[in-house]
Amino acid sequence: MNELHFAYAVARIRCNELNLLTSADFEQLISAQDYKSAVAFLNDKGWELDEKSDSNAEAFAKKREEAWALIQSSLGDVSPLNSVVVFHDFHNLKAALKAKFTGVEAQKYFLSPCVANPNELLEAVESHRFDKLPDFLREGAQEAYDILVQTGNGQRADLVLDCAAMRASVAMAKESKSAMLVTLAETTADCADAKTAFRCYRTGKDEKFIEQALSGCGKLDKSSLVKAALSAVEEIAQVLEFGGYPLLAQSLLKDSVSFEKECDDALLTVYLQAKNQAFGMEPIVAYYLACESQIKNVRILLSGKLNRLDQGEIERRVRSLYV
Numbered sequence: 001m002n003e004l005h006f007a008y009a010v011a012r013i014r015c016n017e018l019n020l021l022t023s024a025d026f027e028q029l030i031s032a033q034d035y036k037s038a039v040a041f042l043n044d045k046g047w048e049l050d051e052k053s054d055s056n057a058e059a060f061a062k063k064r065e066e067a068w069a070l071i072q073s074s075l076g077d078v079s080p081l082n083s084v085v086v087f088h089d090f091h092n093l094k095a096a097l098k099a100k101f102t103g104v105e106a107q108k109y110f111l112s113p114c115v116a117n118p119n120e121l122l123e124a125v126e127s128h129r130f131d132k133l134p135d136f137l138r139e140g141a142q143e144a145y146d147i148l149v150q151t152g153n154g155q156r157a158d159l160v161l162d163c164a165a166m167r168a169s170v171a172m173a174k175e176s177k178s179a180m181l182v183t184l185a186e187t188t189a190d191c192a193d194a195k196t197a198f199r200c201y202r203t204g205k206d207e208k209f210i211e212q213a214l215s216g217c218g219k220l221d222k223s224s225l226v227k228a229a230l231s232a233v234e235e236i237a238q239v240l241e242f243g244g245y246p247l248l249a250q251s252l253l254k255d256s257v258s259f260e261k262e263c264d265d266a267l268l269t270v271y272l273q274a275k276n277q278a279f280g281m282e283p284i285v286a287y288y289l290a291c292e293s294q295i296k297n298v299r300i301l302l303s304g305k306l307n308r309l310d311q312g313e314i315e316r317r318v319r320s321l322y323v
Contacts, residue, residue: 009074035305067291080281083172088114089167096125140164166215190218197229290322
């Protein structure tokens with residue numbers, strides 16, 4: 001794709017960025033009297049939420065679809081975003097495997113956008129023809145399937161697929177030749193490994209489990225993180241500090257809510273760099289991620305209203321904004 005075509009796509013994206021919720025909007029949402037008032041405010045902004053629903057999954061899915069439709073119509077070829085959306089493919093693979101072993105309906109759990117056709121993925125799993133899957137899914141699918149057949153251990157199968165998803169994302173980012181996408185994929189992997197290490201420490205997992213649970217495909221040293229997860233929170237924080245994530249280290253020592261928020265904010269810091277670019281795929285990727293982040297923030301806020309959290313606590317949980 002030439003630079004002129006990217007410039008057209010970026011121009012369309014810039015116009016639509018004006019429709020994203022602003023800091024002022026979130027201030028009003030946080031100060032809204034209750035859940036119903038917050039929903040009414042968002043509906044005035046075109047969100048089409050149901051005040052009687054506590055999930056609004058369909059409305060959030062529609063928002064994601066709208067963002068993706070804009071990107072598709074602007075770019076045509078959406079493969080530059082593969083490293084970002086490939087996580088949905090592994091979610092869909094989990095759903096297909098669950099359907100095969102439990103009989104649930106897989107389609108209602110499928111997420112889009114994704115790289116592979118979900119129905120073709122489901123057919124490959126149902127027929128045990130993993131050779132029909134794209135290369136990036138094949139090995140993880142076979143390994144997870146074998147684990148489920150031999151042990152029935154769903155948690156271990158999920159760990160295999162989570163690590164495979166991280167490796168696929170990093171590999172696709174490197175294929176894109178975009179420095180921002182590589183940094184984003186590696187930061188995503190590091191944040192996921194840091195959160196997993198913290199959870200493993202809190203639940204007292206053994207070394208073998210932690211080794212399997214960490215992808216090790218980011219910048220953090222995997223062996224150091226495994227040892228830290230067997231030792232103390234302070235040791236995990238030290239690995240993060242030495243690995244180039246001082247803010248993550250500080251937030252981990254504060255509390256889990258701050259840590260989860262800082263992980264998301266670390267990703268925002270990466271793609272925020274593309275905000276003022278006029279050319280290339282990066283501003284388009286950044287817009288998609290900003291839309292995903294906005295949906296997550298609205299979920300957090302509405303959950304806080306439903307659970308009657310005070311304004312200060314909701315504000316503490318809401319992630320930093322792209323706009």
